[in-house]
Amino acid sequence: MIRSTISAALMFAVIAGPAHSEDYGTVGTTFEIIEPDLLDWIAARLRVAAETGALDEMNAEMAARTERTVRRPHPVPGIAQATETTSWLYDPSITVPEDIADHRGVVFARQGDRVNPFDTVSLRKIYLFIDGENADQVAWAIDQRNQVDGQASIILINGAPLDLMTEHQVRFFFDQGGFITQRFAITAVPASMRQEGRVVRLTEHGPDQWQGLAEEDVE
Missing domain, CATH: 3.40.30 (Glutaredoxin)
Structure with missing residues (x-):
């Protein structure tokens, strides 16, 4: 009983005791955080692609893919x-969900009206x-x-x-x-x-x- 009381007291002293910090020095290598501008990064990648000819290849492939889609679109599924x-x-016909007014505020269709476009x-x-x-x-x-x-x-x-x-x-x-x-x-x-x-x-x-x-x- 006494031993348990002493152990609890020591644990309380450690937890509730005065807080303090200590400098343990630098562990490992540190680096400055540098985040490149996204637009600059994209521009750099495009320059490299243009210099290597990759950009022309991408443009040609995109044009060919677009032409293929125009000439033969994807079939409509389920038909x-x-x-x-x-x-x-x-x-x-549709049921008007709320009053609809023109640019002058004149209501031309009221909530609950049944409107058929074939009337006009x-x-x-x-x-x-x-x-x-x-x-x-x-x-x-x-x-x-x-x-x-x-x-x-x-x-x-x-x-x-x-x-x-x-x-x-x-x-x-x-x-x-x-x-x-x-x-x-x-x-x-x-x-x-x-x-x-x-x-x-x-x-x-x-x-x-x-x-x-x-x-x-x-x-």
Whole structure:
């Protein structure tokens, strides 16, 4: 008991005793902290790259990569080949979340209003979505475009739009990142989109409507 009390007292004395510090000298080598300016570092690296020709190589590779992407964009994922004809309507109306005013403060849309953009604008063209690697679908899209006197936009979800333009002398677009197909829930091609009154008619066209058209064109 006494020994435990003495040990506790000594430990308390060490912890609670007067604080003091002592210089033990320098241990190891010390260096001044020097942080190079980031812009200076980048400029130096660019100078070295320019002197060695590496910068020209990087520019050439970047240009080639950009050209490859433009000529053949990444395919839109999750789009299959249509196996049957399916059609549905899409209502573009939105409910206004809060009052919207113009630059003069005049409210032109109030919270809770149901607004349909087709009340003021309209789709003047038909939009056709195809796989540009499928010759039958390409032939189908061109035929559909001809039937409406060119008032149709052909949008690829796969393929090389510039090569197809050169071959068919028709403008082709690409659904970069699947922005349009995802927005309208298109999961198979060929598909079409057209306005019907105040809604949009979307149709995924089965093989009976387009398969074999490329061979017929050749004949």
